Amino acid sequence: MSDSDILPAEDRAWTGRTQSYRPRSDWRQRVAPELAFHRDTADALDPTDYEVIRQKLWTINIAHGETITRISGSPVLATLDFNMSILTEDAEVVLNAPYVQFLNAGAPLGIRYILENYSGQPGIDDGDVYCCNDPWIAACHQMDVLFACPVFVDGQLFAWVANAGHQYDLGGIVPGGWPQNAEDVYSDPVVLPPFKLIEKGEMRKDLEALYLRQSRLPDMVALDLRAQIAGVVFAREQLLALCKRFGAPTVKAAMRKMLDEAQNSFAKKLLAIPDGVWSETRYIDEALPGDRRAQRTQLTITKTGDRIRVENAGTDAQTPGTNGIPFTSWSGSITGIISVAMLYEQLFAYGGSERQIDYAPTPGLLTCVNHPTATSGGILQTVPMMNAVQAILSRMMACDPDQKADLVAPCGDFVLPVLVGYDDRGNYFGQAILDSFAAGSGARSFGDGVNASGPTYSPLSMILNVELIEQWYPILYLHRKDDTDSGGAGKWRGGTGLRSAITPYRAKGPISIVTNSGGQSITTMNGPGLFGGYPSPAGHYTILRDTDLTAWMEDSRLPSALAEIASAETLNLRAKSNGTDLNLGDIFEVRIGGGGGYGDPLERDPSLVAQDVYLGAVSADAAHRIYGVILDGNAADAAATEARRATLRADKAGWTPVGAGTTDRTPATGGDDVMVHEYIVATDRDGERILACSHCGHRYCGYAGAYKDGALVRDDPVTSIPSSPDPHLFMDEPMVLRRYCCPGCHVQVSTEIAREGESPFPEMRLTAH
């Protein structure tokens, strides 16, 4: 039975009750008439005024973030797990701060909800601050709480300032807020629709108490609460000072211009890309801990002229468990990546781009879940969604020579082990190891990804020093090091990730390890590859039980890698697990993913491969097997490498044709040749517009066809990716690595992690006009 059969009409609408809140086109008509909008906009904006105001808004956002980290003093907020925004009176995002890009995506939604529903009662007044963590209204998940503050000029609503930041704890069945065993939202941290916490400058004591009562750590949450409120109040005062200096209409004109510039820039970049449909399919693992099945997600972007339409059709329906994300996170993952990939010149002023986007999600699917699906633990699935957006945008940008230089393959997914226990002084701790903030970034069209760069979607996210962590928690880091083969192979290699290994030190009793992971980051892959580049391999959570570490230490020696250690047992923890003991003498290692590769690895300069092997970024095995490079000492043997590569290419002649090819024909256009892929060109031939191999001229298909139909394909076990774990340890799904190549010259053009036997993933269909 579908939702439409059982739900009353009101709940089938985007009201935030069952389906997520999405403002309808007429939402402004439901704003209380007594709330006056300040819409005065200066007719003429001096370009220099504009530049000065734009810079100042950026500075206000940075200082807003600084205010929060300083005042809260929270180790969580110190890793910059937040974001802040300045919005117009009707909640268009003028400017984001450079932190976690999707995290405050709910601000425009939450503020419009407040305007629509509460502008009459309890009202929106000067000095108010609203608070909300409802994922169906404004939060990406319950732990990222939104604070929104209206800015009034002359008694009229001029603008909004807002932030969202991660809290220590807001209840739910597992401390810390990522309950992986939550069947529905009633096991999650508390859900709070918008409420007015501060009325005309005064904190509502009753509501503060109600809020803090939800947390296991109310005192710490109280500090964060004050910090976040201080942040929006600070930003409000600064914005008002700016209005005083330039006049509110001038500031408003500058805000509108920033929106227009983002819109125009986005539209212009879209126009440079041919019309078409791009799609990315990603699997995500175990809805609930122990589930040996995967779930499918699909994201599709249809680009027509200067607009895009975004859909999630092809995604599995929501189920009990924690794989779902709400509309807020889904749409935030799209704008978050657009912001860093296509609108970097706007310095995070992405808001205007939303005017060119039509969101067309199907509610009730995993990437747009309805209430009461669990959402808090699902936040990690936002990262593979952002990676899907990044893969799609990169393929689109590759069609325009100017934008091609700005594309980046997706980075590693997020793996999040949480340690819970006591130190030998009796202090309780429960803390995530956030080393995933040093994931590798994806390869680029002109160079390798950055090793341990940190996430593309949050450029400033950082990891803490080992000494700082050891000072706080009863563990000892045996190593934190660059990880061989963790970047996806390709003509340009993905940046490598990390391995971090710990053992208890001065802990009282065992340390309990809880695991949380996004995508298939523990089974099949991290970042997808582009244009024949390999995906980066999955990571792991490995425990070695009862090791001989003490004997090593007594002998004044330390191991460099887990493989050197003898142990009674090796445990590989699942992507989601709720508490495995780590005892004295045990070792726990987490492997953090690298980024996806770009282009056929057989096209990589052999000397770069040799250097990678020398520096430990690539293993000799991968050099031989994937890159076809034969080493002679620290250098590549040119002749032997050429022979090896010829053999590997020749082997591909035996791959299977995907299909007979489409019969669709698009008449020749007389237009110039256009590269639409690293190895594919749109060109006229024999009266027809076709997609052809740019190396050998092979015709894949007509212009509007699916190029994979004209390719050769081969399935291999996922373990053929160098250093990949065996997914069958954790799952019953028949996942395979599938590679496509040109039948003519055998250049590798695509890779995907798919269920065995399923149709090729739709990737790109250009639109014939």
Added chain:
Amino acid sequence: MGFIVGVDIGGTFTDCVALRTAPDGAATEIHIGKALSTPPDFQTGFIAALEAAAGMHGIGLDAMLADAHVYHGCTVGTNALVEHRTARVGLLATRGHADATFIMRAGGRLKWMPAEYIAHVAKQTKPAPLVPKSLCREIDERVTFDGNALVKLNEAAARVAIAELIAEGVEAIAVSLIWSTANPAHELRLRAIIAEMAPELFVSISSEVSPRVGEYERTVATIINAMIGPPMTAYLGQLEVDLVRHGYTRGLQIMSCTGGLIDAGHARSLPVLTIGSGPVAGLIGAAGLATAAAAPGGNRNVVTADIGGTTLDIGTIFDGTPVRRPTASHGQFEYFVPTLDVRSVGSGGGSIIRTDGEVIKVGPRSAGARPGPVCFGRGGTEPTVTDAAAVLGYLDPDYFFGGRIKLDVSAASEALGRVGAPLGFDARQTAAAALRIVDSQMGDAIWLTVTQQGYDVRDFALYGFGGAGGLHSAGIAKSLGMRQCVVPLSNLAAGWSAFGICASDALVTESAAVGMASPFPPEPISDRWRHLEAQVRERLTAQGVAAEAVEFQHFAELRYSLQINQVLVSVEGGDYDAAAVGRMVAAFEAEYERLFGKGAGYADAGFQLTALHVHGRANLSDVDMGHIVQGHSGATAAKGRRDVIWYERGPKPHPTPVFDGPALVAGSATPGPAILEFPDTTIVVPFGGTARIHVTGSVVIDLGEEA
């Protein structure tokens, strides 16, 4: 009669400020000598600048040096780093942790990078490693947070690793082990082993270079110290020989980023302390002036803006004391060093003016010294801020740099016109927009700095110095709502760092990282104070300071147990008891509240004491800035008028009086608009402002409300 001589080596010029002192220590006469810098043998330019200054005093170099104190701001280390002429360094790290300097704390490396770089992820990268992987060796040993040597140092394996590095031809070795701050035994032992195996190698160990918790920033500091150790040793050795040859008998004192002078031996072993010391000297000079009995303007809260060709260096003085910070940056590498908080942003006279088709943009790219601004006529084709200033009439084309550089205004005008054309701007409109934008950018950077330090910029006066300080200060101050700006000692503003070096005390800091949870036992704190004081005294004695002349200052760093902000507070020294511990905690809580707001600290979770620092300070000279009197010729009338465009007043030029700065009498007041010209400094007084000449020769501009 003697001399205090401060020498600051810049990229283009070496500045030498020589103060002639009376027997009571009072300064009687002050002159700047300038010479071209002579990389890589900087000592040649050093001696030439000294000769020039001696000449200004009408004596020979040897006569001046016969009774002089020579203080030196040494950029050899900085230049070696920037130009990649450093020693080949090997790194010894704890097994499992050598990659910290490759990982660079992931996005943490971008913290101090410009917005444009942070936003453009496709263009981001990591810099070349300071020590390549081939020269990193991991050592079997492990100390824990509580100082326990959990894994004893494996000396046999360490010797193999050291032998490998020696065979690789390293010239220096950096040793940085996990938790060496809690127990330095393994680092000390490794240094002894290296000394035994290769006594000629420069060795730097992290527990001495940078005893702070946090392996990444500590390791970077240790490596940088090793990289510049050998070139610094070579340079100072040659310089000392040259000085002795000219009859100098005292010890050479070196400016450190800590905010004071250290002796040359100290600088040889810890050259990392010399990086950034030039801008720090400027801040010290400003603090000296602001705390003088007759300080210009009388405000003890000062923001300093050192505006040069490529950068603006921002410093803050609160109630007479410069604000400090625990880290500095070398590109994307951040490292621990106890420095005054001077932040650089890429805005200066050389910042390039361009357009994106919609608006005018300024910087962060700079034309630098080569090719420089268009108007210098040295091949620059892209217009810069200096070009805009020339076109607007702020600069006299025939009197720039005392007439030593003739400005080609028409070339500047043509370049600006070209940039502004797509927006329909002529050259003057483009120049006015660019000046306003750059003043505003500089103002924003200052505002962000001061706000992040927890202060309100409107409570401060702005001191503007450096080549372009006099040009921009008033505009910046106005945009920030500040009421006053000061161009210190007017013409000396252009050589302000050298002057600041003269004004510095001897200052030695010693630190100990500690990891104590409250309640803090008093005895270990007392023990640490005694130990640190002894170290400080030993260093200062070596510097020629009498033991009884040393003034100690004690600082403690604390945080709330569950919060991350560490706060440095000034505390008492001596033997601690429970009451003294209580006062230390109370001082922390008060400072925390001042910085972060009432109720921001969570005291119920307890406190952590993370570090103790002792500063030892001694006057090396008794110069009171307030008594430096600059001569004047007594004229007060304008020497002429020229058309100047004031960007706040639209594109129409205003005939503006131009004054000969050195002629102005102390106490005189000049209403804006006006231009005050000194040989090396041009000072712009806007509409509504009034420039007063202070007794020190400083120009104090009061910024009234514009009519």
